[in-house]
Amino acid sequence: MRLNELSDNPGATKPRKRVGRGVGSGMGKTATRGVKGQKSRSGVAINGFEGGQMPIHMRLPKRGFNKPNRKRWAELSIANINRAIESGKLDSKTDYDAAALVEAGVLRRSRDGVRVIGNGKVSKPVKLTVNGASAGATKAIEAAKGSITIVDDAVEYRAKGVKADKSGKLSKAEKKAKKADAKPAKAEPKKAAPKPKATPKPKAEPKAKAEPKKAAPKKAAAKKTDSDESEYLRVTREYDAKVDEAVVTKIEKYLGASLKNRDAKYVACSDETELETIAKGFMKKKMGIDDKDAAMQKIKAVCETMKPTRMKNRVTFYYLLAKNEGKLGEF
Numbered sequence: 001m002r003l004n005e006l007s008d009n010p011g012a013t014k015p016r017k018r019v020g021r022g023v024g025s026g027m028g029k030t031a032t033r034g035v036k037g038q039k040s041r042s043g044v045a046i047n048g049f050e051g052g053q054m055p056i057h058m059r060l061p062k063r064g065f066n067k068p069n070r071k072r073w074a075e076l077s078i079a080n081i082n083r084a085i086e087s088g089k090l091d092s093k094t095d096y097d098a099a100a101l102v103e104a105g106v107l108r109r110s111r112d113g114v115r116v117i118g119n120g121k122v123s124k125p126v127k128l129t130v131n132g133a134s135a136g137a138t139k140a141i142e143a144a145k146g147s148i149t150i151v152d153d154a155v156e157y158r159a160k161g162v163k164a165d166k167s168g169k170l171s172k173a174e175k176k177a178k179k180a181d182a183k184p185a186k187a188e189p190k191k192a193a194p195k196p197k198a199t200p201k202p203k204a205e206p207k208a209k210a211e212p213k214k215a216a217p218k219k220a221a222a223k224k225t226d227s228d229e230s231e232y233l234r235v236t237r238e239y240d241a242k243v244d245e246a247v248v249t250k251i252e253k254y255l256g257a258s259l260k261n262r263d264a265k266y267v268a269c270s271d272e273t274e275l276e277t278i279a280k281g282f283m284k285k286k287m288g289i290d291d292k293d294a295a296m297q298k299i300k301a302v303c304e305t306m307k308p309t310r311m312k313n314r315v316t317f318y319y320l321l322a323k324n325e326g327k328l329g330e331f
Contacts, residue, residue: 001271002273003263017032019031019032071111071112071113072111072112073111073112073113073114073115073131073132074098074107074108074109074110074111074113074114074115075114075115075116075117076101076106076107076114076115076116076117076130077116077117077118077137078116078117078118078119078120078121078122078136078137078140078141079118079120080106081106081116081122081126081128081141082120082121082122082123084104084105084106085122085123085124085126086123089104089105089106090104090106090126091124091126092124092125092126092127092146094127095127095128095129095149096126096127096128096129097128097129097130097151098110098113098114098129098130098131101114112131113130113131113132113151114130114131114132115130115131115132115133115134116128116130116132116133116134116137116138116141116148117133117134117136117137118134118136118137118140119134119136119137119139119140120140121140121143121144122140122141122143122144122146123144124144124146125141125144125145125146125147126141126144126146127146127147127149128141128146128147128148128149129149129151130148130149130150130151131150131151131152132150132152133148133150230248230249230252231313232248232251232252232313232315232316233245233248235309235313235315235316236248236313236315236316236319239305239306239316239320240319240320240323243319244328247319247322247328248315248319251315251318251319251322252315254286254318255314255315255318259314259315264314265313265314266311266312266313266314267303267312267313267314267317268312269300269303269306269307269312275296275299275300275303276292276296278295278299279292279295279296279299280292282318282321283295283298283299283321286322286327286330287321287322287325287327287330289325298321298324298325299321301324302317302320302321302324305320306320
């Protein structure tokens with residue numbers, strides 16, 4: 001099976017309707033639009049039109065509103081906090097914010113922030129930095145001598161003495177203070193340093209003859225490490241510890257540009273068509289084996305050798321074929 005042989009199941013695709021191609025096509029003349037009337041014209045939108053009466057979407061009452069930029073909070077209950085403390089996920093020495101709670105495995109994700117809800121009892125004190133907490137949750141944490149710090153955009157600027165509005169959101173004065181903090185302070189212009197007085201130039205001394213430059217000593221050639229080895233040599237060494245690097249290089253040149261194609265870079269032993277191609281090409285022309293059955297047996301023997309490897313490298317595959325025939329010198 002090859003990529004160009006893949007196709008949909010019969011009946012899975014349907015040809016496009018081509019209208020206005022002459023009266024003999026069955027869909028010519030009016031091009032399936034019928035005769036006259038508003039719907040036979042282009043640019044008409046009649047969806048929802050109910051003959052002139054008040055449409056259903058206008059008769060129904062409109063209630064409620066979904067804020068488009070509303071925030072989604074991750075809710076953390078007092079029961080889950082107590083369960084995390086008893087299991088050892090939370091301790092009283094660490095101050096936990098949203099990221100720390102996710103890392104500790106108490107929450108799956110922090111979303112747009114964390115809110116503590118519910119009521120009950122907490123066995124040990126815990127320090128939390130969250131975006132909100134209910135009155136019962138705050139009471140339960142503080143009763144265990146823990147603390148809850150609420151992180152909010154308005155908190156920082158209310159601490160500066162700026163009044164907030166009744167809704168709890170940032171007032172105009174707070175927004176101005178926030179913008180003022182965000183703007184970088186203007187750098188003071190640097191004063192130009194006074195220019196030093198020009199001193200008379202000394203007379204130029206006669207130039208000494210330049211000494212001939214000595215040639216830099218040649219760097220010793222770096223020893224080739226395992227990381228410098230080609231991918232094909234490294235894979236082939238797994239099957240032959242005494243692999244000849246020169247032979248692997250020659251096989252790479254023999255295969256040439258076909259190695260750049262990912263499909264041609266590997267051998268699919270499950271594809272009989274590909275194995276027959278190797279028998280007709282490499283085994284017959286390079287190895288001199290004309291008997292197709294004998295060539296297929298030798299190819300399947302190499303497939304069995306490389307069975308543990310899922311992606312069978314073609315260079316290694318050809319190397320093992322040549323080695324089994326004792327014809328590595330052909331390259």
